Structures are given as C-alpha cells and as structure tokens.
Amino acid sequence: MAEPTRPMRRQEIRRENEKTILVAAEKVFAEAGFGGATMQLIADLAGLPKANLHYYFATKEELYRSVVQNIFEIWLQAANCFDAARGPIDGISAYIDAKMEISRRHPDGSKVWASEVMHGAPVLQDYMESTLREWTDGRVEIIRRWIEEAKMDPVDPRHLLYMLWATTQHYADFGHQIETLNGGKPLSDRQWREAKENIKRVILTGIGALPA
Amino acid sequence: MAEPTRPMRRQEIRRENEKTILVAAEKVFAEAGFGGATMQLIADLAGLPKANLHYYFATKEELYRSVVQNIFEIWLQAANCFDAARGPIDGISAYIDAKMEISRRHPDGSKVWASEVMHGAPVLQDYMESTLREWTDGRVEIIRRWIEEAKMDPVDPRHLLYMLWATTQHYADFGHQIETLNGGKPLSDRQWREAKENIKRVILTGIGALPA
DNA sequence: GTCTATAAGACGATAGAC
DNA sequence: GTCTATCGTCTTATAGAC
Numbered sequence: 001m002a003e004p005t006r007p008m009r010r011q012e013i014r015r016e017n018e019k020t021i022l023v024a025a026e027k028v029f030a031e032a033g034f035g036g037a038t039m040q041l042i043a044d045l046a047g048l049p050k051a052n053l054h055y056y057f058a059t060k061e062e063l064y065r066s067v068v069q070n071i072f073e074i075w076l077q078a079a080n081c082f083d084a085a086r087g088p089i090d091g092i093s094a095y096i097d098a099k100m101e102i103s104r105r106h107p108d109g110s111k112v113w114a115s116e117v118m119h120g121a122p123v124l125q126d127y128m129e130s131t132l133r134e135w136t137d138g139r140v141e142i143i144r145r146w147i148e149e150a151k152m153d154p155v156d157p158r159h160l161l162y163m164l165w166a167t168t169q170h171y172a173d174f175g176h177q178i179e180t181l182n183g184g185k186p187l188s189d190r191q192w193r194e195a196k197e198n199i200k201r202v203i204l205t206g207i208g209a210l211p212a
Numbered sequence: 213m214a215e216p217t218r219p220m221r222r223q224e225i226r227r228e229n230e231k232t233i234l235v236a237a238e239k240v241f242a243e244a245g246f247g248g249a250t251m252q253l254i255a256d257l258a259g260l261p262k263a264n265l266h267y268y269f270a271t272k273e274e275l276y277r278s279v280v281q282n283i284f285e286i287w288l289q290a291a292n293c294f295d296a297a298r299g300p301i302d303g304i305s306a307y308i309d310a311k312m313e314i315s316r317r318h319p320d321g322s323k324v325w326a327s328e329v330m331h332g333a334p335v336l337q338d339y340m341e342s343t344l345r346e347w348t349d350g351r352v353e354i355i356r357r358w359i360e361e362a363k364m365d366p367v368d369p370r371h372l373l374y375m376l377w378a379t380t381q382h383y384a385d386f387g388h389q390i391e392t393l394n395g396g397k398p399l400s401d402r403q404w405r406e407a408k409e410n411i412k413r414v415i416l417t418g419i420g421a422l423p424a
Numbered sequence: 425g426t427c428t429a430t431a432a433g434a435c436g437a438t439a440g441a442c
Numbered sequence: 443g444t445c446t447a448t449c450g451t452c453t454t455a456t457a458g459a460c
Binding site for chain 2: 030031032033034036037111115117119121125128129132133158160163165166167169170171173174176177180181195198201202203204206207208211
Binding site: 038039040050051054058059060 | 434435436437438
C-alpha cells in the first residue's frame with residue numbers, strides 16, 4: 001500500500017476533465033449546432049488543448065453522443081413526475097413545473113435535444129423507438145384512465161403530450177426570441193412563475209380538469 | 213425591336229434558377245443546419261454545378277439569408293389571420309389553422325426558422341426587434357381588448373402567443389419524433405385534423421372563450 | 425450564363441516528445 | 443495524462459475557358 005491514492009486520483013482526474021469537456025461541449029453544440037461546432041471552440045471554452053479532447057473522446061461524434069445521452073437522462077427524470085400523481089391536476093402540474101425548470105436551468109441541453117430531433121435523431125433514434133415510445137405509451141394509458149374516471153375531458157392523449165412538450169420546451173429553444181420580445185432582458189423570477197401558471201391554467205382548464 | 217424577348221428570357225432564367233436553388237437550400241439547411249450544410253450538397257440537390265450557386269448567391273451566408281427571409285415572409289402572412297377576427301374564437305382558430313398548415317406544408321422552412329432563433333438569430337435579429345416586435349405588440353393589444361370585452365379570461369397575452377407558436381411549430385420541428393411515435397408513419401389527413409381540433413379546443417376552452 | 429479546375433484556408437484527427 | 447506540431451481531407455470561393 002505504498003501509493004494507495006494514485007489510482008483514485010487518476011479516476012478523479014478523468015471524471016473531472018470529462019465533466020469539464022461535456023459542459024463546454026453542450027454549450028458550443030447548442031450555440032453552433034453539430035456542424036458549426038468545432039473541437040477547437042470546445043477546447044478553448046474548456047480551457048484545454050484540443051488534443052486532450054481527443055484523448056477523452058476519440059471523435060467529435062462520440063463527444064456529441066455523450067452530450068445528447070446526458071440530456072436524455074435528465075428528460076427521463078422529469079418524466080417520472082407523471083407517475084405518482086392521482087389525477088391530471090397533480091400529474092400535469094408537476095410535469096409542467098419539472099419541464100419548465102429544465103428549460104430554465106438547462107437551456108443548452110434543451111437546444112441540443114431539439115436540434116438532434118430536428119435533424120432526424122441520428123444519435124437518438126434507438127432511444128426514441130424504445131425508451132421514449134414505452135414512456136409515451138405508458139403515459140397515454142394513464143391519461144386514458146383519467147378520462148375514463150371523468151377526471152378530465154376526452155382529449156387525445158398523444159396530442160396533449162405534444163402540447164406539454166411543445167409549450168415547455170419553447171421557453172428554452174426560443175428563449176432568444178422571448179428575450180428579444182421582453183426588451184432584450186431574460187425573464188425575471190416573476191415572469192417565469194407567470195409563464196408556468198399561465199400554461200398550467202390554460203391546459204388544465206382546457207382539458208376540463210379545472211373548473212372554467 | 214430585333215430581339216424583344218432576350219432580356220426577359222434572362223430575367224426568367226435568373227428567377228427560375230434562384231427558385232430552384234432556394235428550394236434545395238431550404239431542404240439542406242433544414243436537414244443539416246447551417247454548419248452541416250455544404251454548397252456541394254445544395255448544388256447536387258438542385259442539379260447544378262457548385263459554381264453556379266456562387267454565381268447567383270455570392271456566399272453561403274447570403275444564400276442562407278435569402279432562405280430565412282423567405283420563411284419570415286410566410287410566417288408574417290399567416291400572422292394576418294389574427295386581424296380580421298371579431299373575437300378569440302375566430303382569430304385564434306384561424307391562426308392555429310394557418311400555422312398548422314405551414315407546419316404541414318413547409319416543415320423545412322419551419323426548421324430553418326427554429327434553428328435560426330435557437331442559434332441567437334444572427335440573421336433575423338433586426339427583423340425580430342422591429343417587425344416581429346411590432347406585430348406581437350399589436351396582437352397583445354387585440355387580446356387585451358378581448359379580455360376587457362369579457363370575450364375570454366384574463367390570460368397573459370404574451371404567454372398565450374408563445375403557447376400558440378410553440379404548439380403549432382412543434383408539429384414541424386419535432387415532426388420526426390411525432391412520426392416515430394406514430395409507428396414510423398407520417399400523420400394522416402385525419403390525424404392532422406385531430407391535432408388541429410385538439411389544440412383549438414384545449415386552448416380556446418382553456419382561456420374561457422369556449423364553454424367548458 | 426455555364427462549368428471545370430484549383431487556390432486558400434479550416435477542420436478533425438494523430439504522432440510523438442515530455 | 444498533457445501538449446505541440448502536423449497530416450490529410452473537406453469546404454468555400456474564384457479564375458478562366460466555353
């Protein structure tokens with residue numbers, strides 16, 4: 001046991017550097033897209049020589065893949081809000097809150113995800129056909145049950161889910177447009193709260209879960 | 213008047229070739245993003261030598277700018293549906309129909325627009341700060357009047373507009389995801405109709421314009 | 425107005441010293 | 443594990459014959 005800390009140090013160095021690179025990569029991919037992003041830009045933002053990126057991630061595509069998979073994990077976590085709920089008011093409120101929090105705290109990740117889907121999901125196609133489809137089918141079943149139990153109006157569950165995804169994701173993907181229309185300033189705490197409340201109120205009222 | 217048609221021919225050739233190039237460019241920019249698109253890909257799709265593209269559009273950026281401006285024109289046209297309306301049911305229904313028709317018939321344009329905004333609107337920033345802002349402010353006023361006249365509930369007009377943009381645009385930008393969740397098949401006529409009806413019903417009910 | 429050939433530069437990736 | 447120097451390729455853009 002002469003050098004008990006050495007192997008752990010190495011692991012930690014790797015873990016930390018990978019994290020630094022992934023954070024920088026997410027930002028650059030979000031701002032420039034996959035094609036517009038360069039390893040040099042990512043390296044500069046991470047404060048590392050370009051060759052080090054290739055030491056940790058063999059290719060640009062492998063780095064991009066890691067960024068996208070990270071985001072998918074976060075997305076799935078938020079998706080769980082739906083499960084514990086007893087009805088649409090609980091479930092949909094919690095889901096909107098969670099997704100809006102992602103749009104606010106993780107706008108770069110949201111943009112990379114949007115870009116990936118817009119370009120035909122070259123990396124995520126497998127996940128979309130397995131994990132995402134299963135999750136969606138499960139949530140469609142839950143919504144159907146809510147409708148049967150007369151907890152909400154008979155709204156098509158899939159189009160309702162698309163509406164939830166669209167409205168919440170919009171605040172990240174089109175954040176620049178919203179900021180411009182807000183006089184060039186980011187939304188304040190109060191405005192984010194209002195956004196959430198408006199979405200929840202319109203949708204929950206619209207599906208007949210809240211009294212009009 | 214020896215050759216009266218010659219100058220007109222030239223104009224027509226130019227107009228037609230520019231159109232061909234713009235159509236191809238929109239598709240390639242939508243599929244690959246600005247950075248991922250190459251003049252070679254666009255030339256191949258247009259069926260022209262690469263050098264011809266540079267004859268009609270000096271640089272890749274100028275070509276991209278033309279594509280984006282075309283889309284903005286279409287977007288503005290749909291926006292007019294709001295004006296002739298006597299109330300939220302007319303106005304918002306017509307606007308949703310128009311925007312959904314754009315998402316369906318012009319998905320590539322929608323994606324280029326989304327990509328442009330996501331990357332900070334490098335080309336459209338001026339338009340967003342002038343034309344888009346004016347349009348938005350005008351529509352906010354209309355919605356405010358509807359609220360005063362008790363034609364709908366007091367919903368924040370801006371967040372309502374964002375909701376309309378988000379839900380309709382989603383069917384173009386995330387069309388690949390929707391298609392995947394639809395068993396790999398594009399939405400049918402009937403499904404598009406259902407999508408429109410769902411959105412209209414949920415939003416119009418949600419803002420208190422339709423009875424719950 | 426069309427097209428081939430090519431210049432000039434940027435990019436992803438790697439070799440190899442430390 | 444870090445970093446400099448560089449290779450080979452791809453891309454934008456242009457020159458110049460037709």
